[in-house]
Amino acid sequence: MAVARVACPVLIGRESELSLLEDSLLSAIRGEGGVVVLGGEAGMGKSRLVRELAHRAERLGCAVMSGTCSEAELSLPYLPFLEGIGNYLTRQDVPAVRERLGPAAAELGQLFPQMGHAGPVTADPMMSKLRLFEAIVLLLTDAARSRGLLAVVEDLHWADPATRELVDYATRRLRSTKVMMLATYRTDEMHRKHALLPSIQTWRRSGQAQLMEINALDAQGVKAMVTCIFDEVQVSDEFRDFVHDRSEGNPFVLEEMLRDAIDHGDIFRTDKGWDRKSVHEIRLPATVRETILQRLERLQPVEVEVLSAASAIGLTFDVATLAAVAGKPEAAVALALESCVTNQLLEEADRPAGRYCFRHALTREAVYEDIVATRRQQLHARIAEVLESRPDWRAVDLAHHLLMAGSYEQAVGMCVAAAEAAIAAHAYRDAADLFERAIPHVKDAIERGRLMCRAADAYWNNTETLAAKALLEHGIADLEAAGLTVEAAGHRLLLGRCYWELLRTDLAREQFMRARDVLETQGPSEALAVAYIRLSGLDLFDKSGGGGLEDALRAAEIAK
Missing domain, CATH: 1.10.10.10 (Winged helix-like DNA-binding domain superfamily/Winged helix DNA-binding domain)
Structure with missing residues (x-):
């Protein structure tokens, strides 16, 4: 007779890891918070360990927030924080929270409308993003004010760029607070080009975050799991070694394989309890996928x-x-x-x-x-239709499903809309990624050039100058080939700034001069004033003593 579920009712073989996590939580309650990053292969029990810690945190009176990163290739910026903080705010007196946070509440309005109207946009995108990050940290510390806070971010290996940046910011700002942030990730996903790997390596070198790894169970741990699942007093060493070898000590794989053995009658219930066929007769699948x-x-x-x-x-x-x-x-x-x-x-x-x-x-x-591939595309197309028919649809979700459906023309518009929403939330790298996902599917050379320049602007706002330069060079070439020299000149100002930051002042000067020459023909404009300011700045930094003052005066005249 098969059982409804084959799942171990208690946490096995993770006592030392749980003890370390509990120590970190108790330190946070004392005002010595920080970020703990828990790694392990898929199925090792990271989520189970997190749930156990969350139960203990609640018993200690701590607030608990929890959010999970999406496995979708395109996802909403800050998704786990939107989930965790959003659920927390539904249980709070929001006006009281706004009052305690003061001006920071307006910054949070960009992500959480219930916190009020978003604050004014400033000219410096990096400062705007830092103010948003600081407001989120203030909200977390406010939630922790009485008995501490456990903030969980699961599946960081799937995190969008903005979430990775925010977690990294938290590693530097949560010390001396009552907040413990616990992030989990799959170590088997960490190939050398994975976007999370540089952060993991930095945290390991600097000690900004406490890194832990959860490993496979040994044979005794597997035996303890089997004993608990079947409520048996004893498990033979032969069977213990057999299932340990086949599951490689992975708790999820072990439960799946035992379930399969029950379904096939290799393990069965008798009047006296559970019994099994001989080890040589049991045929377990080679992989958990099987x-x-x-x-x-x-x-x-x-x-x-x-x-x-x-x-x-x-x-x-x-x-x-x-x-x-x-x-x-x-x-x-x-x-x-x-x-x-x-x-x-x-x-x-x-x-x-x-x-x-x-x-x-x-x-x-x-x-x-x-x-099969064709069926997948049909399903994603249908999902996009269903989501779009609802009033609360999100562009990033539609973009993901439309791309997976192969509906590229529709996907382009949704990628652009999602990118614009990401920019509004200061998630500039997310925006750049979305623009880049759209670019290969744009047939019109002018629109493709414009999207390249918008992607470049997003990269530059995220301090990724090299990526911005490469896209600007291609985008400007497309615009000029279409005869849009004035529009291209505006983008040359940013390309010149990129060269300046890359210490190629000769190339920067060339870009500013080319932009100036085109823009002069159109009469006074903000872009023309910027061109002269940039040229004046180059003279100042190069100490060439050339026309720096003259260019600055010309910029002031245009600005009037």
Whole structure:
């Protein structure tokens, strides 16, 4: 007889890691906060460890915020903070919070409308971003004012650039506060070009964050898990070594393989309790992916169809959206989901809200990768239709699904809209990435050139001068080839600034002069005044004693 679930009811083999995390939490409560980064391969139990720490934090009276980064290639900037802080604010007296935060509340209005109107935009984008980051830190310290705060950011390996920047900022600002930020990431994702790797290496060298790694269970840990799952007193050394070898000490893989053994009758219940076939007769799948896919084969076709649609939506989803995407009544979808929960593929994330999630990211990956490419595109196209029909749709979500559907013309507009929203939230690298995702799918040379220049501006605002320079060179060439020399001249001012920052003052001067010569023909303008100011500045820094004063006076005359 099969059981409904095969999951270890207690945390096994993680006592030392939990003790270290609890020590960090107690230090935060004493006012010695900071950031802890917990790494480990997929399935090692990072989320389970985080949940256990969160339970203990709540028992100590701490506030707890939690958010998860999205596995989607394009996601909302600051997503885990929007989730964690947003949920926290729904339980608070928001006017009182605004009063305690003072002017910082207006900065938060950019991300959380309930905090009031966003503050005025300043000319310096980096200062605007720093004010936003500082306002978020102030909100976290306010939440921690009585008994401390545990702020969880899960799956940092999937984080958008703005989230990575904010976590890095927190490593320098949360010391001497009552805030413990705990971020998790998958070490098996850390290839040498992964965007998170430089941050991990910096934190390790500087000690700005406490880095921990969760490793595979040893044979005794596996034995303890099997004992707890089956409520047995003893497990033979032969079986212990067998499942330890096959699971490689990965708790999630172990649970999946044991579930498969039960479903196949290799492990079975008798009148006296649990029993099994001999080790030589047990045929466990070679990989966890195989285990999951074999379980799919035992589902009804409608259940597989619903589960496949869910995997295209993402790790978490709600019944209403899934029913619309699958084109089935909600009652039928609910029955299919119930079967998937029973088969240990899904879990209820929020019963009142009708939200479900995949049991693990590995589960979703296995289901999604088993869908043929054309069907995947159809599902993403349908998801985009469903999301767009709702009043609360977000451009970044539509952009992701439209790109995955191969609907590139529609995706371009959504990428641009999402990039503009990211700029408004000072998430400049996110904006640059979105513009770059759109550029290859723009057929018109003029629009492509303009998007290159907008992407370059976003990179420059994020202090990524080399990336900005490369895009400006291409974008300006496209605009000038189309005869838009005046528009291109405006972008040459930024290209000159890039050369200046790269210590190529000769090339910077050339760009400023070319921009000036074109703009002079159009009469006085802000851009022309900037061109003269830049030339004056070059003379000052080069100490050439040339026309610096003359250029400055000309700029002042134009500005009048």
